[in-house]
Each structure stands twice: as structure tokens, then as C-alpha cells.
Amino acid sequence: MPIRSALLAGLALAAALAAPARAAPDPLAPTGRIDAPPAAASPTPPMGWNPWNAFRTDVDEAKIRSSAEALVRTGLAAKGYRFVNIDDGWVLRRLADGRLQIRTSMFPSAATAPAATGSFRPFVGYIHRLGLKAGLYTDIGRNTCAQRWDNNKSPNHPIGSVAEREVGSYGHAAADMRTIFADWGFDYIKIDACGVADYGADSPVVRDGSYRAFPPLIRRGDVPGSDPAEVERLYADLGAAIRRWGGPNAVYSICDWGEADAAAWAPRHGNLWRTSPDIEFSWASMLANMDSALDGALYAGPGHWNDPDMLAIGHAPFDAAHLTEARAHFTMWAIMAAPLLLGFDLRHAPPALLDLVGNAEVIAVDQDAAGNQGVPYRSGATLAVVKRLAAPGARAVALLNRSDRPALARVDWRQLGLAPGSTARVRDLWARRDRTPARDAIALRLPPHGAALLRVTGRPAPGSDAYLDAMPARVTVAADGLSRQTALPLGRFAARIGMTPDDAPLPPGPDGAAHGIGLFANSRLALRAEGGFGRFVATPLVRPGGGAVTFRIYADRRLVAERRIAPGAPAPALEAAIGGAKVVELVAAADAPGDGRPPMVGWVGARLLR
Structure with missing residues (x-):
């Protein structure tokens, strides 16, 4: 190296060593923005076809071209299956x-x-x-x-x-x-x-x-x-x-x-x-992949979607000889707003499977413009998942029987956010027909591995549409409060609707339901308010077992409310005027972060008000 170049290199190195290290960004500092990919790329979950499950690497251009042609010929492309990967x-x-x-x-x-x-x-x-x-x-x-x-x-x-x-x-x-x-x-x-x-x-x-x-x-x-x-x-x-x-x-x-x-x-x-390992062609694998995304509603929305892997439909036990299981599989991916990527040989697709994956009413649940992922309610071997749709008073409901025996699955008006005592219209999306209107609850007896997918339209309970539960697509988990040493296992999410990360329900609201978001302290949530709301209200909660936590609310980076809460102590509601902010950020900062797992906290009854 020439002497002058060596001298310059040495000076540059000395300057770099003398310069102060750049501090890592503070994960709790408000940014006034939503850190997520462009919504324009995938405003709704991607739909299409991938050859891996059908052919693995034993594939060629002719197979892929003919499969693409089949998407068009069968009408699946017109229903949204547009990607050929x-x-x-x-x-x-x-x-x-x-x-x-x-x-x-x-x-x-x-x-x-x-x-x-x-x-x-x-x-x-x-x-x-x-x-x-x-x-x-x-x-x-x-x-x-x-x-x-x-x-x-x-x-x-x-x-x-x-x-x-x-x-x-x-x-x-x-x-x-x-x-x-x-x-x-x-x-x-x-x-x-x-x-x-x-x-x-x-x-x-x-x-x-x-x-x-x-x-x-x-x-x-x-x-x-x-x-x-x-x-x-x-x-x-x-x-x-x-x-x-x-x-x-x-x-x-x-x-x-x-x-x-x-x-x-x-x-x-x-x-x-x-969110999961590769799906395998078994009922147990389908359930495991479903479970890996089921509680992740706060992590999905326009432009970013939880992906429990490609559909196993078309392969036993989700083929034309097992339509009960195939419908259940498709039902759960649709209610979770999961990508719908087919993976069977479309060139020789049985009409029954084409009809199943081409059900426009079911696809519409997956592709709903609000972008909400369904919220689960578990009861033994059965599961109810409720997804708020863009149309006023409209909800999609998936009922699933995980077991090998018949079971009764149920969803009630509290879970749906409908007015008590009101009557709602019920549409069976697999039968493609209206059912008898229902009041207060819907209960269906499902066969082994059976599922139902319903569209329920009724009168919302007063204030129910203001809860963050009803609009999870507006929430981005900007910081989850965990470290590499304290991270949760696969399929577990730090931020949960209606409960803390260890499955403990949040305190119920006036309607008896556990509204709000539970997560860890040292966390930050960013809400996509888009100037459409004037107030934010929630009751801070700190679970016993940790130190005090300071709750802060920011509107477009401006601190609008703050309160320090001791663990287990009752706290009054924290209300903030957010003045038509575009982004509202909720910070829960522990007094002593330490190296261990931070205390669990809750934004109980969290809601955005007009």
C-alpha cells in the first residue's frame, strides 16, 4: 500500500475507534409511524399456486404453465388465485x-x-x-x-x-x-x-x-x-x-x-x-400449523400476514375423498386471513375440490377489506373464531371440531359483539344458503373433524366496535418486551387479545367479556388511527410478580397521557385526547428492566373513540 494511502487508512481507523459507538434505537421511543411493509403489495392475503406440495423439485416449465392455464380455465384466477410461484x-x-x-x-x-x-x-x-x-x-x-x-x-x-x-x-x-x-x-x-x-x-x-x-x-x-x-x-x-x-x-x-x-x-x-414448520399431509399437522398462527391477530393486517404454510388440500387426508377435513382446513385458513396458496396438481383436479377452493363466499372472508384476523375462543375440543368484517355489523364465525368424535360448538353474542337479545341474520357459507335467524347464541353439532363457516349480521352492542379487539388489523406490535433469552416458544405470541401471554384472561368489561390487549412490559404498540378518532381509553394493569410499570400514550409522537402503576394495584381508566392523530402509540415501561422476563401488563378495555 502506498505511504499516503496507509497514512489515510490509519487516520480513518483511529477516528473510527475514537468516535462514540452509535446507540441502538430505543424500542420504547415513539416514532409516529407504522413500521410494516407497503400495504400496496398485499392489501389482502396473497392467493395462488405453488408446485412444491405437488411435485417438490420434480417440476418443469410445462407443468407450471399448464397449472397456470388451469387457474384461468377453471375460473380460480378470476376468484383471486393470481400468483404462480x-x-x-x-x-x-x-x-x-x-x-x-x-x-x-x-x-x-x-x-x-x-x-x-x-x-x-x-x-x-x-x-x-x-x-x-x-x-x-x-x-x-x-x-x-x-x-x-x-x-x-x-x-x-x-x-x-x-x-x-x-x-x-x-x-x-x-x-x-x-x-x-x-x-x-x-x-x-x-x-x-x-x-x-x-x-x-x-x-x-x-x-x-x-x-x-x-x-x-x-x-x-x-x-x-x-x-x-x-x-x-x-x-x-x-x-x-x-x-x-x-x-x-x-x-x-x-x-x-x-x-x-x-x-x-x-x-x-x-x-x-x-409461523410454522412445513405442513404435512395429516390432520395433526394441519392443526399444529393452524395453532401456530391462531393467536397472532395483532401481528397481521394489510401488507403483512401470518402464514401457517401452503394449503394441503388435494392430498389425503384433505383430498376429494375427505371433503370434511378439506373444508375444515380451508375454513380455518380463511378465518385467520392466511395466504391461500394451493399445492396440488391442478391439471387433474377433481370438480369437488375445485368447487371447495373456489367457494367465493369463503374466499371473501379471507379477502375481507378490513384485514382483521379472527380471534379464537376455545372450549374443550371445539373452537370458535370470530372475525370482524368491513361491512357494518358483519362478522364471520368459524366453528371447528378438532376431535375424532361429534361435538357441539358454540358462539355467543358477547364474543360476536352483538347487542344482547337482538336477532341476527345467519348465512351458511359452505351450504351457500341462509339459516334461521339466531338470537344470543349459535350452537351447531359438528361431525369429527367438522367445521362450519357462518356470516352473521346483526346490531352491534353499544361501544363494541370501538374496542381494539374489533380492529386488530390497526395494531402493530412495535416492541414486544422480550429478549433472546426470554422469548416465547414457537406458536406463542407476546401480545394477545383478551389475555396475557400466559393465557390468563384480562378482567371482564361491563358486557362480561375480557376486552383489551395483554402483553409484557417494555413494549410499544402502534395503532393506525388515520385521523379518524378523538380519544383513547384503557385501564392499565400490572400483574403481580414484577415491579411498577409506567404507561404512556402518544399521539403522533406527542405525549398525551402517563401513569405509573404498581403490580396488582387497582387503577382508574387512563383517557387521552388524541386529536385526530394518524398514529397512536401505547408504551408500557418497567421501572427496572433487568435481565429477566418483564412483568405482564394489560391495556384493559382498550378502545378508540370517535
């Missing part, structure tokens, strides 16, 4: 200059300029001409999931040297996203995480020399042993590149299976984020 297996190798080479034996239309890499432009153009959108797959690590888990089964692994077979986007985020979105024209990207989870030194495919070791950033089922901050950084970098090259309408699917404390950060970056 390529999954793992499409990359042949990574060239020495860092570019990705397409497997043209799988996609012959890609054998075009530039000759070294090929181009997906012809394929994407064909999908677009059908009126559909196209999606692609990669991984945040060096390698993909099929390279690890389908190592001896896949016909379409990358080829070449160890370096050439590193086709994941680690170290190539900006270049890969530019290629995929700007050069090839894709509309959607699914980004897996096996590359940072399954290539440790003890992995069989590392031990045999097939791939380089990558110290795991995700240890499955072990948040303390994982590195959530680094996993978030990698996904955030990819997200920034996606927005740069794909624009605000590009859809970003985060697939880290709910690991690495994903609930705390993934909704800030992805338009959909996996």
Missing part, C-alpha cells in the same frame, strides 16, 4: 461472476440471451399474458432447503463445484433481487432459511464434503441458541433490495418457519411470514 430447484449453478444460471432443462424458454445465464423473461411474460403474476424462490443462506433435505431424492440439484452450488442469496442480496425483479420481472419472492439453519459442521451434507459449513443462525426450536438479530438483518437487507428493484408492489414471503423470534420482527419486513 416457482419453488426450489430452478437454479443450475452460480457462476464465478456471481450471476445465477437457470436450469434450462427445466425451463427451456429461459435458453435465451444472455446465453451464460438464460432469462426468465419469456416465462414471466407468458404468466403475465394470462393475467397472472409470477413468483420465484431463494434462501437467505448459501444453500437451499432441497439441497439439504432432498439431497438423495431430488432430480434437480445445482451442479458444479461447492462454490457453484451455493445458489442461495447470502452475500448476493442486492444483485440477486435486481436480477429477479428488474431483469426477469417477477412479482413475488419466497425466501427460505435452511441455508442458515441446516448446514452446521455436523450436518451430513457438510461432513461428506458436499457443502461448506455455515454456523447456524437458527437452531430449530431453540430461540436462545439462535441469533434472531442477525436473521432479521439478513431478511431486512433482502427486503430493502426487493423494494428497490421490485417496487412497492413486489410481494415478499419470509419463510423461517416462525423460528428466531420471528413474530417480533418478521411483520415489519415481510408481506407474509411463516
